[in-house]
Amino acid sequence: MIESRYSAVEICAGAGGQALGLHKAGFITSLAVELDPAASETLSRNTGVRVAVGDVADDAVWRPAEYEGIDLFAGGVPCPPFSIAGKQLGSSDERDLFAWAIEQVAVIRPRAVMLENVRGLASTRFSGYRQRVLDRLAQLGYVANWRLLHASDFGVAQLRPRFVLVALSQDDAPYFRWPEPTPTTVTVGNLLRDLMAAGGWPHADEWAAMAAGIGPTIVGGSKKHGGADLGPTRAKQVWRSLGVDGRGIADAPPGPDAPPPTVTHPRLTIEMVARLQGWSEGDKWQFAGRKTSQYRQIGNAFPPPVAEAVGRSIVTALNHDGLPHHTPQLSADVHDPVYRALSKADGYVSIEALASALTEHSIADVEQRLAQLAQDFTLDVDVTATGTAYKLGEFRGFTGQTNHQRHEFFERHRNKVS
Structure with a gap:
């Protein structure tokens, strides 16, 4: 582990997957903010x-202005507003904190920002939302x-795509x-073989040979849904092909008499x-709470190896290591x-002018984008x-905003917000 030199504040920190990866990359976390006890x-x-x-947006919990000048502002803000498994309500979802987090950048003025979310935020549905963030x-x-x-490009034995925002001065x-993808031969089987054998199961090698592939994304879910299992039907089918029963989580590995x-x-x-999510045996991480809570914490985490890889790239930039880009990768x-x-317009813009902003697109394409924008912004029509x-x-x-509907929603559903 390298010596830590840079400071970080992490919001929506979860069980510490991102914090662990950032620490290995060279950051000391000054404060972590998390809703779930x-x-x-x-x-x-x-x-x-x-x-x-x-609640990270409650001034009684923490005051962002007290951390002005921190080196890194990081977090994994709630993903349900953007998840393809949900309704993709975006800014209309009271759990959305992405825009709020961006406003804290104006208060904290960090040298770097790293926020991660689900791949759903990368869809065309949220192109206007993303543009607002960048602007x-x-x-x-x-x-x-x-x-x-x-x-899976960073040594983790599951796909788990994450959409990561990085901003720097x-x-x-x-x-x-x-960070460049790192070729790996890790599979579910060779990663977990020792744990499957820990209870004396004589068929661990046979199982490891069956599980010779990358697992689907582990889904932690939210407090609104039931207990611990390995995701929707399609994911369970993939797990079945890898020799895993995805309908629940076991209390212990198979014993010597297990079939x-x-x-x-x-x-x-x-x-x-936890190991599939990127925690290693040497991390000696202990998860608090009952089994369902532990599983949810792990399933919602940012894999430590991915956080470490992005964190190291940020450290390199903060150190001004290497040759600068004439066109930064962050352009x-x-x-x-x-x-x-x-x-950028002072008044109304004709639909023909909007169509000219798109290359080889039609009025119908503009109308579709306008319909998507109308889900996150008010649009005046003339x-x-x-x-x-x-x-x-x-x-x-x-x-x-002090009068935003989020406050009422949060107070009414505090025990279900995650």
């Missing part, structure tokens, strides 16, 4: 980091962009390079799921030219004899 206990028990427990960071003096990273951004995997597939234990792509055209024009209105999302 069990995950907070896991963090405290394993890291010794100061943990603020409660706001540019206003604050940061160079930023997203990258879809797969955990203009001085540091030219030295940033996204061979060709007769009965074994279930994974909490320890096995902000235009994710939504229709949003960009509307946001219909005249000469045609239809649009003006971008208010963003619907929570950015810290």
